[in-house]
Amino acid sequence: MTDEQRKSVALEYLKAFDRGGVTSNGGSVLDLFADDAQVYFPKWGLATGKEEIGTFLADVGGTITLIEHHYAGFNWVFSGSDVVVCEGTSHGAHRDGPWRAGVPEWGAGRWCDVFEIRDWKIQRCFVYLDPDYAGKDTTRYPWLARRSSPSGL
Structure with a gap:
């Protein structure tokens, strides 16, 4: 596969989230994964295989009511092998509140x-x-607790 072809798969994955887990051809985002794939997500851990990835997607996806990725600002890095890195921003709504980069x-x-x-x-x-999409976890970080206080000190 070329870098552009790998990029198209990664884009399809990200756009599926913006469509509630549905790919452009109406399939499931799970269809984009190999049977023995691995997904890591902070505070969830490592999911191995489509069944665990499905559980991860249901767990995390169940907390998000809307997500929109900002495609125009993506940074792409290609390794010359099978690795593609995408850095970007998003906004949306989480069960705990909205977020915007x-x-x-x-x-x-x-x-x-x-x-x-x-x-x-x-x-x-x-x-x-x-x-922490809604930015509620501020008390454990003194610098965030200060920024979140009314005085901002």
Whole structure:
């Protein structure tokens, strides 16, 4: 596969999330994965195989009511092998509240996905982001607690 072909698979994966887990041909986002694929997501862990990936998607997807990725601003890195890295931003609505990259600057919405794609299937997708979409976890981080206080001190 070429880098552009691998990129098209990664884009289909990201766009499926914007469509509630449905691919452009009406299939499931799970169809994009190899049978023995692995997905890593912070605070969820490592899912191996389509069954576990389905559980992960149901768990995390069940907390998100809307997501929109900002495609025009994506940064792509190609390794010359099967690895494709995509860095980007998003906004949406989580059960705990909305998020938008950059609002606040320290909040959720910036992410980086590392894909390994072979034979038109995602073999591995490791997601790096802050899973506290609504920015509620501020008390454990003194600098965020200060920024979130009314005085901002």
